Amino acid sequence: MREVLAVPTGVALSDPRQQLFDAAERVLLRTGAAGLTSRAVTAEAGVAKGVLHRHFADFDGFLAELVLDRIARVGAQTTALRGAAGTGSVAGNLTGALTLLFEPVMVAIVALVIARDELRTRLRRAGTARFPLVGEGTAMVAGYLAAERDLGRIAPDADVDTLAPTLIGAAHLLFTERKGSPPEPEALRRVVTTVLAGVTR
Structure with missing residues (x-):
């Protein structure tokens, strides 16, 4: 109850x-x-x-649970993105996923994790990625790219473990530079298209 x-x-x-x-x-x-x-x-x-x-035991415990709640949402988004493999365009799917990933609250929580050492320690004990949220986002993108590679929509020799953090880093910079409003979808799509230029078919 x-x-x-x-x-x-x-x-x-x-x-x-x-x-x-x-x-x-x-x-x-x-x-x-x-x-x-x-x-x-x-x-x-x-x-x-x-x-x-x-x-909650203390405030850092509360913040850890807040971040874990957000990580669970990334997990749900990962499932949805993997389900989109083979449909639409690779760049379009990733543009949509990155827009959802880096919505304003997520960007603020990433900054919070960077700012608080004890919070990062507790999150690592809980089994999160080394860089919480960013790491889970990177895994989401890598998994999607691997699925598209298996389907032949990106090159068979595409290095998804390099492409994924490149996309996440570039997108994160784009969103953090635009305080108060997210970047235009077309600006993000250009970033995604540029990063994937050598591997998409």
Whole structure:
């Protein structure tokens, strides 16, 4: 049975973890990693300060769960992208996937992971990639490219383990350079097309 907690406003909080995650994401987008504190999160969520510590051992534990929640979403996206192999165009599929991957909250969470040593340590203990989220994104792209290679839509000698981090790095730079608004889809597509120029058929 789902736990229901009372919040100061008298409104029932039926999913406290998700409400706290959503609040943390809003704070991140508004103030960046430096402004993300337990007090800021609970204030944004409109709950008592003790609610966060009732569900998480400490603030870094909360942040680790926030990142793991995002990694799970990348897992779902990986399945969808692999399912698209053999359909549409390779560049179009990757442009769409990278746009979803590097949406504003994800870019902010990547910056948060870079900024907090203890958070990275906890994520590694949980079995994430060496560079959480970016690593999972790279694996997603590599898996998709391998599937397209098997289908003959990219060259049989294509080095997907080099192409994938190249695409992820280039896309990440493109999204982080455009603060406040994502790059135009055509700009991202040009990056993808350029990286894959020698291997697509």
